[in-house]
Amino acid sequence: MTALVEVRNVTKSFGGLVANKNISFEAARGELLGIIGPNGAGKTTLFNSVAGTHRIDSGRIVFDGRDITALKAHEIARLGLTRTFQIYAASGDLTVKENIMVGCFMKTGSRSVASARADGLLRDFQLEPLARHMVGELPIAAQKRVVMATAMGTEPKLLLLDEVAAGLTPHEVDATVASIRFIHQDLGVTVILIEHVMEMVMNVCHRVLVLDYGEKIAEGLPRDVVKDPGVIKAYLGERYAREYTAESS
Amino acid sequence: AETIKIGVIYPLTGGAAAEGRELRAGAELAARIANDVMPGIDMDMARRGGITSLGGAKIELIFKDHEGNPTLGADLAKQLILDNKVVGILGCYHSSVTKTVSAVCEQYGIPMINDSSTSPALTQRDFKWFWRTTPHDVTFTRDLFELLKGLTEGKVKGVPAVPGDQIKKLVSACEKTEWGSQVSETIEGFAKQYGFIVQKSMLYAAKSADLSSEVRSLQAVKPDAMLFASYASDAILMVKTLKAQKACAKIIWGQNAGFEAPEFRSTLGDDVVGILTRTVFAPRVAAVKKVSGQVNELYKKEIGHDLSGASARAFTGLQTWVEILEKAGSTKPEDIQKTANSISIPGEQLIVPWRGIKFAAAGADRGQNELGSGIIGQYQKDKDGNIVLEIIYPFDVSTANMIYPFKAF
Amino acid sequence: MEILVGSLVAGLLIGMLFALIALGLTIIFGMMDIVNFAHGEFLMLGMYTALLTSQASGLDPLLMIPVAGAVGYALGVACYYGFVKFLLRGPMVAQLLGTFGLMLFLRNLALLLFGSEDRTIHSGVLVNRAFDLGMGVVVPATKLAGAVMAVISFAAVWLLMHRTRTGKAMVATALNRQGARYMGISTERMNGLAWGIGAATVTIAGALLVNFWSVTPYVGLLFTMIAFAIVALGGFGSVPGAFFAGLIVGLITEIPGFWDFFTYLTGSSWMAGISMTPFKYTWVYLAYFLIMLIRPRGLFGWKN
Amino acid sequence: MEKLKNFFDFRDLPRLDLGIAAAVGLALLVFPFFPFSSFAMSTVIQFLMFSLYGMGWNTIGGYGGQVDLGLAQYLGIGAYATAVSMIRWNTPFWVSMPVGVLIAIAWCSVIGYSVFRLKGHYFAIATIATSLVLKDIFEVWRFVGAARGLEIPATRFSSPDFLHLFFTQDDTYYYIILAFFFIGILYVNWFRKSRLGFQLRSIKDNEEVARSLGINVQWAKIKTYAVAVTFVSAVGSFHACYVKNIEPEDTMSLDISILIALMAMLGGAGSLWGPLIGAGILIPLKSYLKEWLGARAGLVGIDLVIYGAIIMFISAVEPRGVWGIVERIRRRKRA
Amino acid sequence: MPEPLLQVKAIKVRYSGLPVIHGVSLEVYPGETVCVVGSNGAGKSTILRAVMAAQRAFEGEIRFGGVAIHDKRTEAIVRLGVVYVPEEKMLFRPLSVEENLLLGAYCLEDRQRIAENLEFVFTLFPRLRERRRQAASTLSGGEQQMVAVGRGLMSNPRILMLDEPSLGLSPLLVDELFDAIVKLKKEGLTILLVEQNVRESLEMSDRGYVLQTGKVVQEGSGAELLQDDSVRKAFLGL
Numbered sequence A: 001m002t003a004l005v006e007v008r009n010v011t012k013s014f015g016g017l018v019a020n021k022n023i024s025f026e027a028a029r030g031e032l033l034g035i036i037g038p039n040g041a042g043k044t045t046l047f048n049s050v051a052g053t054h055r056i057d058s059g060r061i062v063f064d065g066r067d068i069t070a071l072k073a074h075e076i077a078r079l080g081l082t083r084t085f086q087i088y089a090a091s092g093d094l095t096v097k098e099n100i101m102v103g104c105f106m107k108t109g110s111r112s113v114a115s116a117r118a119d120g121l122l123r124d125f126q127l128e129p130l131a132r133h134m135v136g137e138l139p140i141a142a143q144k145r146v147v148m149a150t151a152m153g154t155e156p157k158l159l160l161l162d163e164v165a166a167g168l169t170p171h172e173v174d175a176t177v178a179s180i181r182f183i184h185q186d187l188g189v190t191v192i193l194i195e196h197v198m199e200m201v202m203n204v205c206h207r208v209l210v211l212d213y214g215e216k217i218a219e220g221l222p223r224d225v226v227k228d229p230g231v232i233k234a235y236l237g238e239r240y241a242r243e244y245t246a247e248s249s
Numbered sequence B: 001a002e003t004i005k006i007g008v009i010y011p012l013t014g015g016a017a018a019e020g021r022e023l024r025a026g027a028e029l030a031a032r033i034a035n036d037v038m039p040g041i042d043m044d045m046a047r048r049g050g051i052t053s054l055g056g057a058k059i060e061l062i063f064k065d066h067e068g069n070p071t072l073g074a075d076l077a078k079q080l081i082l083d084n085k086v087v088g089i090l091g092c093y094h095s096s097v098t099k100t101v102s103a104v105c106e107q108y109g110i111p112m113i114n115d116s117s118t119s120p121a122l123t124q125r126d127f128k129w130f131w132r133t134t135p136h137d138v139t140f141t142r143d144l145f146e147l148l149k150g151l152t153e154g155k156v157k158g159v160p161a162v163p164g165d166q167i168k169k170l171v172s173a174c175e176k177t178e179w180g181s182q183v184s185e186t187i188e189g190f191a192k193q194y195g196f197i198v199q200k201s202m203l204y205a206a207k208s209a210d211l212s213s214e215v216r217s218l219q220a221v222k223p224d225a226m227l228f229a230s231y232a233s234d235a236i237l238m239v240k241t242l243k244a245q246k247a248c249a250k251i252i253w254g255q256n257a258g259f260e261a262p263e264f265r266s267t268l269g270d271d272v273v274g275i276l277t278r279t280v281f282a283p284r285v286a287a288v289k290k291v292s293g294q295v296n297e298l299y300k301k302e303i304g305h306d307l308s309g310a311s312a313r314a315f316t317g318l319q320t321w322v323e324i325l326e327k328a329g330s331t332k333p334e335d336i337q338k339t340a341n342s343i344s345i346p347g348e349q350l351i352v353p354w355r356g357i358k359f360a361a362a363g364a365d366r367g368q369n370e371l372g373s374g375i376i377g378q379y380q381k382d383k384d385g386n387i388v389l390e391i392i393y394p395f396d397v398s399t400a401n402m403i404y405p406f407k408a409f
Numbered sequence C: 001m002e003i004l005v006g007s008l009v010a011g012l013l014i015g016m017l018f019a020l021i022a023l024g025l026t027i028i029f030g031m032m033d034i035v036n037f038a039h040g041e042f043l044m045l046g047m048y049t050a051l052l053t054s055q056a057s058g059l060d061p062l063l064m065i066p067v068a069g070a071v072g073y074a075l076g077v078a079c080y081y082g083f084v085k086f087l088l089r090g091p092m093v094a095q096l097l098g099t100f101g102l103m104l105f106l107r108n109l110a111l112l113l114f115g116s117e118d119r120t121i122h123s124g125v126l127v128n129r130a131f132d133l134g135m136g137v138v139v140p141a142t143k144l145a146g147a148v149m150a151v152i153s154f155a156a157v158w159l160l161m162h163r164t165r166t167g168k169a170m171v172a173t174a175l176n177r178q179g180a181r182y183m184g185i186s187t188e189r190m191n192g193l194a195w196g197i198g199a200a201t202v203t204i205a206g207a208l209l210v211n212f213w214s215v216t217p218y219v220g221l222l223f224t225m226i227a228f229a230i231v232a233l234g235g236f237g238s239v240p241g242a243f244f245a246g247l248i249v250g251l252i253t254e255i256p257g258f259w260d261f262f263t264y265l266t267g268s269s270w271m272a273g274i275s276m277t278p279f280k281y282t283w284v285y286l287a288y289f290l291i292m293l294i295r296p297r298g299l300f301g302w303k304n
Numbered sequence D: 001m002e003k004l005k006n007f008f009d010f011r012d013l014p015r016l017d018l019g020i021a022a023a024v025g026l027a028l029l030v031f032p033f034f035p036f037s038s039f040a041m042s043t044v045i046q047f048l049m050f051s052l053y054g055m056g057w058n059t060i061g062g063y064g065g066q067v068d069l070g071l072a073q074y075l076g077i078g079a080y081a082t083a084v085s086m087i088r089w090n091t092p093f094w095v096s097m098p099v100g101v102l103i104a105i106a107w108c109s110v111i112g113y114s115v116f117r118l119k120g121h122y123f124a125i126a127t128i129a130t131s132l133v134l135k136d137i138f139e140v141w142r143f144v145g146a147a148r149g150l151e152i153p154a155t156r157f158s159s160p161d162f163l164h165l166f167f168t169q170d171d172t173y174y175y176i177i178l179a180f181f182f183i184g185i186l187y188v189n190w191f192r193k194s195r196l197g198f199q200l201r202s203i204k205d206n207e208e209v210a211r212s213l214g215i216n217v218q219w220a221k222i223k224t225y226a227v228a229v230t231f232v233s234a235v236g237s238f239h240a241c242y243v244k245n246i247e248p249e250d251t252m253s254l255d256i257s258i259l260i261a262l263m264a265m266l267g268g269a270g271s272l273w274g275p276l277i278g279a280g281i282l283i284p285l286k287s288y289l290k291e292w293l294g295a296r297a298g299l300v301g302i303d304l305v306i307y308g309a310i311i312m313f314i315s316a317v318e319p320r321g322v323w324g325i326v327e328r329i330r331r332r333k334r335a
Numbered sequence E: 001m002p003e004p005l006l007q008v009k010a011i012k013v014r015y016s017g018l019p020v021i022h023g024v025s026l027e028v029y030p031g032e033t034v035c036v037v038g039s040n041g042a043g044k045s046t047i048l049r050a051v052m053a054a055q056r057a058f059e060g061e062i063r064f065g066g067v068a069i070h071d072k073r074t075e076a077i078v079r080l081g082v083v084y085v086p087e088e089k090m091l092f093r094p095l096s097v098e099e100n101l102l103l104g105a106y107c108l109e110d111r112q113r114i115a116e117n118l119e120f121v122f123t124l125f126p127r128l129r130e131r132r133r134q135a136a137s138t139l140s141g142g143e144q145q146m147v148a149v150g151r152g153l154m155s156n157p158r159i160l161m162l163d164e165p166s167l168g169l170s171p172l173l174v175d176e177l178f179d180a181i182v183k184l185k186k187e188g189l190t191i192l193l194v195e196q197n198v199r200e201s202l203e204m205s206d207r208g209y210v211l212q213t214g215k216v217v218q219e220g221s222g223a224e225l226l227q228d229d230s231v232r233k234a235f236l237g238l
């Protein structure tokens, strides 16, 4: 397995606050990597750094063999690295299908091709009945599926998902897990996801990265990470730790 | 008998609506005098009662409002010509509107008389369907330089000859519009011709609520004469600012418009004494010209105040229309064209102090009335303490001694 | 030298008046994200109010400032409850549309009521009075009064916003209307208040302005544009920003004066050959444009 | 080929709309054969011109959410390009119009490059500022006639001159602008569903998200601006030939910019028919209110008071303009 | 049986014409913790918004402390002591954490009380004390959630309505948050809770309602509902 994305010593600070401190990691082609950590640990910031949403202070990011450190967000997206947003306020005047078509238009200029691809994605993500609805009117679960479908419209090699399971019922989490598996296995996309819903992390991730106060404090298999005392102290709490260790053992 | 429709396009709303009302009243009064028999007025038009050569046909005026907008003016002209089927057009006050309206008339071959636009360029276009009764800015500006020259030659009533080097340096401040920039250029031209020096010719942004830097800049060159082209609000502010900054010159002259507006006088009160303005009509004319007095009486009775430059010129414009129609005895454009090119109305028929009306039939100023002239008036206090506009130029009709030099505020 | 000092003082003085005019705009914008195209029309109404009431009552126009302020306040509140309230539901486009409508409505209503003549005040304490301080510094009484009024108004508004509970509530309303409601803040009242104060400050400016400048129903737009430039330059919604930007704009309008000064200083003839006066306001817009390139949210901007 | 077909692809619109649009289109085609007054004719020509300006505004302002209040500067550039080259070099309209468009696009790229970094109201006011600066320059620039402007002399060409768009009959102008109008509608219809159109709507929604979907936000905005500017400056060129007299005040003033935006906003920003509805309401309303109330009744200003009140009313009732009202009624019927 | 503090009677709500709540009734008695659960889009938030008059019910009645409040304005309802922590947080973004919290106490006049409440919130969420000067907009998602809840506690509400307070919080924090809610409950605060964390919330609630597409399909005590098969199947993934 070769690394699809390689993050080397990335540091990003806001004023005095160092949100990412010298973080390094890599994700192999075909991997499903999870990132967890307390609120404000710098997970979203790390996504922003990787996806070029903001400039990093120092460090290097290599994607698919190319140094993308200095590229702009849209250039990075065109190389096949797409991210979703944690707080996505889709208000505007685009319907679900139109939203997905925007993603599809990255790879094609033809309206009929984009439309056909969007139809395919609507089917894949069980959005067909909602195609003509405005995104803002949908329940959160459906919105998150729209976000994922739109991102898949760009045919990425690497997909960064920021808390797509937040606020979902267990049922819906299961559906989301299925969607992510579909993206990962059937479409062969490498996925990095940020999640607080531990059921999901434990279920789908091959490997987990733990951040705290901007630093990487642990990295490893999910079942190992949840036993890490540092992780328990900073993130999981005793109760959850007990639960998950019990489950996985 | 039939009526003869004449389209009249004036700025009835918009920034110049006050002038528009004057213009309209002047034209309406002229139409009344033409249509009725009014023995009390010593004017051919007043004796006839309609156009006798057309079976006593009455004049009907159709007013349109151009708001000071040239494009709208052109539209209205089309409308008058095509929908209202007017015989001809009168208007439009703003030179810019007159320009577009006359172009439409030219296109459709409909005669137009311009009574009140003073941009020289209007008659330099070799139009075949355009005649202008009022003198234009070149004439007015030449009047000014004649006056200045007269000062050095001792021709001005009440002022001994002034040594040439004491009145040499001029500055001008004109508003940055078509009108203002033309005046500014004309001043420079004449200054060269008459041997004066224009030290600064400034174009300023009109209606800008603050003229202190402009005044400071004028003051800095210590001019002998300050020349302005401004509308009322700027004219008032300009004089106020001059006063505040104690700026002064021996002569302060305004190219009509703002300097002649009633508001100018009432706002500034005694401060206007000594300021010169060019005009085509001052109530004092009525004192020296009988027919003017008669018409002015009538006008005052109806409107409540004296004839102004605007109303007097509108009156004269329509009067010219009436005389042309009378003489042509036809409403066919070609006949009107022929008549207009050859008409000659003697000065005693007019309420304005001109030698008459006779249009240049060809040449560089084609369609321009060659017998028109301007007046330069000076605000002075009369015995009762009222401020009146006394006539200073032409020298032969001057009504008072000139105040020279201008006393500081 | 006199030109330089004179221009500086004149620029600062007129700048303070501009700032006073812009104050209301920045308040209203800060609260509701509404760019009020009818702002200059409020100024115009303030001018007419002072002019007509002083003519009718025979009192000095200076005494009419509180009257104009009260009329402005009432007008602003009425505008809010009767009209602007409904605009708030819509996007920026709808708000622009609405205030264009308001601008046309007020301007032409004034035309209908007052006619289009230039009208001026003929006498009064401030009218035609000026103090000559030497060195080319001439301070017209109106502008001095305007400057004093501006300082007072800005201080009052700043204190209101930062030192009172109502001010805090106004800030909260400005930032997140629904959120403020959940805190128990009556956002309608706050917005109405903002419109009242916003309109009152600009009508007061109008009541001052009419002492040296004539009024027609059309005076508004120029001042609306200047106020826009000031408010955007200072940062939309920023009160101190509006003050400093006002001074800057005032100085910019004196560029012709500075140009003259350097012309004489250097005695250069090519400088003398170029006239700056036609561009008096061009510089304001150009400066706005250039400063925006460096600071896209104005000098003191914080809102997005 | 597919692209061409897409111009005529109105399938996503309700039948009723298309029916009404077809009826209006037909009525416009035969309009000059009926004996309407020249006033009606010039009102309809105005309507067509402002619809086109509004369509231009709508691409950047409606679909893109970038509220531009300075489009008149491009009207001026188009008009001056045509007038200057016609007066000085006798250039045919069909040459000067594209040249004007190119100049306008070049200018808009310069403006756009800097101005598109601004957001919301800052952007709107910056566009006003650039427009006023350009106007001030034109007012003193002798080459283009300074404040006096330019006049294409009424006797310059002999009518009809199709090359220089010089006619005595308004009918001919009418059909030319009507052709522009139909092309404009077809183009906007294509645009709104094109890749650029979609990208733009996404940008309007959320620029950050748009970037993450591979959209070069700045470039997409500039491209769209160029489209908007093309509309405005092409019609500006036509304006020069139709009116034959242009001045800075007349072609580049803030009032015109506002009027352009007003049309589209009142009709409904971001919808295909919005600008047409806006122009269709405002232009006749303005002309006829003035004719009935202003000039006849002598109540100076009352026409515009009513006009302003109507704009206020619509904006208060439905933020998305007249088209928003239509859609609301439709939705209620469906529910 | 005492009077219910909050009483929602057969309300119906719609968004731009589309009905979303079809006649929901629920009561909250003083001192009680009541939980509303339901899948996404069932209309839980909408009910709370209706109580706050942020989205008007077009039918039905809402009473608080015996007073009808469905025709009152939001701010008047807040002043009666109904405090709502919305799902979308609605922070005053450029203001600092502390300023945000203080605005939560806008309805209180007593400075001493305000200071105490602030201290209480800082003890509950120590992270906020660290960040008290930071602008709310730059906080992480979880930190923002803490500010929102803390702000709701600042005004000594008579009833606190929390809409998915655990959304986006780390497991540890969720735990702490629920502990905090339990603590508040013990202090006698009346709480109406909307949550996706069905198990935890039902465990600590006195009673619960299950909402499905705008209708109450089940109600009962927390423990009862936890035992219910359909609830377990639908929400606990068992």
Ligand SMILES: Nc1ncnc2c1ncn2[C@@H]1O[C@H](COP(=O)(O)OP(=O)(O)OP(=O)(O)O)[C@@H](O)[C@H]1O
Residues within 6 Å of the ligand: A014, A015, A017, A019, A037, A038, A039, A040, A041, A042, A043, A044, A045, A046, A086, E138, E139, E140, E141, E142, E143, E168
């Ligand atoms: N633009 C910014 N300016 C200042 N501080 C920022 C900015 N963006 C983020 N931060 C700070 O950086 C830290 C990391 O934020 P980030 O959003 O990456 O957290 P996170 O790990 O995603 O948390 P959560 O799980 O709650 O979403 C936080 O403390 C936040 O306050």
Ligand SMILES: Nc1ncnc2c1ncn2[C@@H]1O[C@H](COP(=O)(O)OP(=O)(O)OP(=O)(O)O)[C@@H](O)[C@H]1O
Residues within 6 Å of the ligand: A136, A137, A138, A139, A140, A141, A167, E015, E016, E020, E038, E039, E040, E041, E042, E043, E044, E045, E046, E047, E087
């Ligand atoms: N502003 C709105 N406009 C139109 N429909 C809306 C709006 N807000 C919510 N809805 C719809 O109303 C229904 C109920 O929404 P509500 O937010 O009350 O659900 P919820 O139970 O709180 O769900 P969630 O778990 O997502 O918060 C949903 O189907 C949603 O799509």
Ligand SMILES: [Mg+2]
Residues within 6 Å of the ligand: A043, A044, A045, A086, E140, E141
């Ligand atoms: Mg995050």
Ligand SMILES: [Mg+2]
Residues within 6 Å of the ligand: E044, E045, E046, E087, E163, E164
């Ligand atoms: Mg909810």
